[in-house]
Amino acid sequence: MITQLARLNPEQLSVIARTSSMRYKGSSKRIREIAAELGANYVLEGSVRRSGERVRITAQLIRAKDETHVWAETYERGLTDILKLQAEVSQAIAREAKVRLTPREERRLAQTSQVAAAAYEAYLRGRYLWNQRTEESMRNSIALFEQALAGNPGFGMAYAGIADAYVMLACRGMAPAKATFRKAKMAARKALDLDPELGEAMGSLAHVRLHDWDWEGLEKDFQRAIELNPANGIVYYWYGELLMSLGRPDEAIAVTQKAYLADPLSPVLASSLGMILYLARNFGEAMDVLKRAQQIAPEHFLPHFRMGFVCVQLWEYDKAIAEFEQAVWLSNRSTETQAGLALAYSAARNTALAQPIVDALENPAGDRYVLPYNLARIYAAAGHTMKTFEWLEKAYDQASADLIELNSEPLFDTFRNEPQFIDLMRRIGWNL
Numbered sequence: 548m549i550t551q552l553a554r555l556n557p558e559q560l561s562v563i564a565r566t567s568s569m570r571y572k573g574s575s576k577r578i579r580e581i582a583a584e585l586g587a588n589y590v591l592e593g594s595v596r597r598s599g600e601r602v603r604i605t606a607q608l609i610r611a612k613d614e615t616h617v618w619a620e621t622y623e624r625g626l627t628d629i630l631k632l633q634a635e636v637s638q639a640i641a642r643e644a645k646v647r648l649t650p651r652e653e654r655r656l657a658q659t660s661q662v663a664a665a666a667y668e669a670y671l672r673g674r675y676l677w678n679q680r681t682e683e684s685m686r687n688s689i690a691l692f693e694q695a696l697a698g699n700p701g702f703g704m705a706y707a708g709i710a711d712a713y714v715m716l717a718c719r720g721m722a723p724a725k726a727t728f729r730k731a732k733m734a735a736r737k738a739l740d741l742d743p744e745l746g747e748a749m750g751s752l753a754h755v756r757l758h759d760w761d762w763e764g765l766e767k768d769f770q771r772a773i774e775l776n777p778a779n780g781i782v783y784y785w786y787g788e789l790l791m792s793l794g795r796p797d798e799a800i801a802v803t804q805k806a807y808l809a810d811p812l813s814p815v816l817a818s819s820l821g822m823i824l825y826l827a828r829n830f831g832e833a834m835d836v837l838k839r840a841q842q843i844a845p846e847h848f849l850p851h852f853r854m855g856f857v858c859v860q861l862w863e864y865d866k867a868i869a870e871f872e873q874a875v876w877l878s879n880r881s882t883e884t885q886a887g888l889a890l891a892y893s894a895a896r897n898t899a900l901a902q903p904i905v906d907a908l909e910n911p912a913g914d915r916y917v918l919p920y921n922l923a924r925i926y927a928a929a930g931h932t933m934k935t936f937e938w939l940e941k942a943y944d945q946a947s948a949d950l951i952e953l954n955s956e957p958l959f960d961t962f963r964n965e966p967q968f969i970d971l972m973r974r975i976g977w978n979l
Contacts, residue, residue: 551637553778560646564810571760574721582611590632618643626664669695682721685712703745706738710751717948719885724946731755746776754785758948760976780806784819792951796827814844821853826955848877886921893929920947927958
């Protein structure tokens with residue numbers, strides 16, 4: 548419902564995203580309090596009761612300032628009609644809130660298709676796991692998206708989910724980029740073949756193209772993805788990554804802040820904004836955003852991971868080490884968080900503690916993958932020029948996803964005038 552409502556007319560109706568809204572599930576706070584915390588004028592409240600293949604949804608729209616019920620309705624349908632039911636409720640709320648539907652939304656709501664209940668539930672579970680950002684959760688999300696497609700090959704959103712999961716595995720340094728990106732592109736293009744106006748799929752394809760250094764027309768594709776689905780907050784961050792890589796930090800911050808303001812309690816989007824602020828050298832602001840994210844979602848590793856990089860730049864090495872240690876524990880010892888911890892030790896010139904981690908990352912056990920870019924950052928923090936370029940070249944050969952940050956990552960500032968660095972930037976696609 549949140550996604551449906553956010554698409555209706557973004558210029559007239561701004562909707563708080565699911566991650567932030569769901570933190571109030573079961574809350575004893577009054578509607579007026581919740582609305583004030585989120586900056587909302589209306590609150591949509593409801594309940595779902597399921598019995599076999601039937602579902603009953605009760606929804607009510609409440610004006611926050613005086614807690615007046617301006618609309619309420621009860622619907623009962625078969626679970627295969629769940630998407631159509633969401634469209635019907637969206638239209639009813641739009642009428643009550645006096646939101647004029649765009650022609651595209653009128654057309655899309657009228658054409659909403661059926662989807663099997665089990666497939667839709669598998670898709671939602673997959674999205675939940677994808678947002679956890681650990682290797683196990685993302686691989687499990689792929690299995691759930693594939694499960695959703697098993698009897699529903701026309702379910703485009705599940706293909707978009709597969710694309711997002713594969714891209715994120717490469718971006719988090721959990722899988723080799725080249726093979727993973729091929730799978731991501733195939734899934735995103737399949738989703739767009741099924742529905743050319745599926746914003747999730749357009750955003751997924753733009754994201755993989757960004758990390759694959761496929762720059763042609765990319766900014767327009769991100770803008771199109773946001774136009775098609777303004778509720779998909781993470782796409783704003785991916786667009787922000789592009790703007791940052793193009794040397795437009797103010798625009799990158801502004802577009803990422805849009806997503807953050809629409810989903811202020813999301814640890815993923817807070818970490819995303821923190822990363823953009825870090826790359827823009829706004830370390831104080833980055834720290835404020837990440838501190839708040841840690842308070843809201845202490846169980847998520849990303850705010851601690853991003854905070855570690857900020858603390859390194861502020862020369863607060865003990866705090867950086869503590870943040871990375873927390874991220875290592877919360878992420879179940881992912882290679883990227885271990886690389887972060889080694890980076891902090893290296894920056895603090897504590898070679899005795901950094902070296903065992905580096906040795907393990909350079910010679911990973913079994914089939915575990917380690918992103919070469921992460922090792923390059925460790926050596927950059929240690930001031931080791933030759934090793935930094937050795938691992939940057941390996942990162943280039945393996946098409947490491949995070950090389951799009953090369954022109955903005957503070958850790959590489961001392962190398963920017965080196966001919967080898969300039970040549971690497973040119974090969975990735977920047978005209979210097």
